[in-house]
Amino acid sequence: MRTTKSFQKDEVERAWYVVDVAGLPLGRAAVRIATLLRGKHKPQYTPHADTGDFVVVVNASGIVLTGRKAEREVHRWHTGTLGHLRERPLGKVLAQKPDFLLRKAVKGMLPRGPLGRAMLRKMKVYAGPEHPHQAQQPRGLDLSRKFLLAPEVSNG
Numbered sequence: 001m002r003t004t005k006s007f008q009k010d011e012v013e014r015a016w017y018v019v020d021v022a023g024l025p026l027g028r029a030a031v032r033i034a035t036l037l038r039g040k041h042k043p044q045y046t047p048h049a050d051t052g053d054f055v056v057v058v059n060a061s062g063i064v065l066t067g068r069k070a071e072r073e074v075h076r077w078h079t080g081t082l083g084h085l086r087e088r089p090l091g092k093v094l095a096q097k098p099d100f101l102l103r104k105a106v107k108g109m110l111p112r113g114p115l116g117r118a119m120l121r122k123m124k125v126y127a128g129p130e131h132p133h134q135a136q137q138p139r140g141l142d143l144s145r146k147f148l149l150a151p152e153v154s155n156g
Contacts, residue, residue, distance in 0.1 A: 012050075012051045019032075019055055024064065025066050029057075029143055
């Protein structure tokens with residue numbers, strides 16, 4: 001009788017990736033980052049275990065909102081005081097806190113609960129091109145390609 005191998009988080013090797021999101025749409029970048037954080041790109045993917053990799057996101061201030069989302073869509077939050085529901089257009093939120101919008105978009109694509117929070121902690125977001133994770137020797141990854149880790153095809 002065969003049994004399916006279920007991987008634990010101790011058995012998984014984690015890689016570090018640097019992702020430049022300048023010029024990419026917010027949702028498309030968030031989907032591909034969430035895929036890396038969950039580990040769905042690996043053959044060892046296990047839904048109930050954290051098998052994903054670390055992702056360092058740079059140039060978060062260069063992410064774009066397509067269409068008229070910058071003016072039409074709003075970010076709402078409540079301060080906790082009666083009648084204090086606040087809202088701000090996404091364009092203004094992106095200008096003030098670019099890492100917040102990306103983190104919120106990725107968080108919505110991860111599982112709820114302790115597993116999702118553990119996955120989200122593996123994402124490091126920086127507004128500019130510099131990051132302090134050189135010691136981990138992260139590999140660059142191009143999110144604009146359709147298949148994330150597909151081998152490069154040469155035309156020759």
